[in-house]
Amino acid sequence: MLSTTERTRLGRAKHKAGTDRQELYDLLDTGMVCHLGVVVRGAPMVVPTCYGRVGDTLYVHGSTGARSLRAPGEVCVTVTHLDGIVLARSVFHHSVNHRSAMIYGTPREVTDEAEHLAALRAVTEQLAPGQWGAVRPPTAKELAATRVLALSLEEASVKVRTGPPADDEEDYALPTWAGVLPVRQVFGAPEPDPVLAEGIGVPAHIAGRSS
């Protein structure tokens, strides 16, 4: 089981609840942006930011939405992959194929230097695999300016919807097209910095991601 707290058991039976830890890892490892939910003066705040995973710890980057990361208390981090638009024979059964993970917990700020570096490496490589070893590493000053939160993956849920629409029995006779329009995220051709010095080619670890 992934987690057995009340809020990580899915309230609705319609979507399949993932209970496999590997499914959680795969979902997290193929994402690029998470949505970090915090409570600020009693009200929710949802901030998109970058993250990385090391084992059963999720590291959330603090350089964006910094206000929300100052001693945030309990958080909810959600990572969503949109896989397709489910086009049913009725408005009511329209849906989206997706995989999403929700992780709950009270994160700690990373202060240990070795963990801080490992966390930043994970966050950087999540977004841009191969870049950590290819570019200038962080200085002590830059490290100090980068807040990273560590959140345990202990309390997590995974929700998945796949496959064709589930129409009402009587609607299958309608002369209406039904199916799934797949959605995916792709990379375009790398766009060099306009001031890039001549003769510096695009490294394979970057060029190889474009479709």
Added chain:
Amino acid sequence: MLSTTERTRLGRAKHKAGTDRQELYDLLDTGMVCHLGVVVRGAPMVVPTCYGRVGDTLYVHGSTGARSLRAPGEVCVTVTHLDGIVLARSVFHHSVNHRSAMIYGTPREVTDEAEHLAALRAVTEQLAPGQWGAVRPPTAKELAATRVLALSLEEASVKVRTGPPADDEEDYALPTWAGVLPVRQVFGAPEPDPVLAEGIGVPAHIAGRSS
């Protein structure tokens, strides 16, 4: 100005804050999934769900994550477009080009029948333009089973990052490739429901979205 409350003024100067209402509309109108943040027993919960816009009202669909939509109190709805990975000459200046909107407020549940239909139409058309008129409309029973929340766009902020990396002056001399790897969402070829009756072709409003 979009909004002038404290939490919609961006705390960090690094990213451009959008102040144009049209920019907010464009951002919302081209998204497919939002992240809805609510507070449940003092803790944040971030649920991915579908939405639609009519004028200055955002309608958020309640069929997923229904627990979070029962009298949610104050919410934060965030819509994020990931446009590119910013590959800098240093780890520290790596970033993402993106556009995101955050909308705050206390939503009301839609109970008026005409508004309920208009809201469901907006949510459906946001996800699948052209489907509202092409498939079986909702029955009274289905309408009753579909919760829609209405949230004013009054208190909103837009955050945008575009363009090449902003490296440190001394790093521009490094022999390191730098630039942007564009990211975009594309539609694949429509996948017919395996039980679709023969002879029903893919309508143009669906086929036309595939790249």
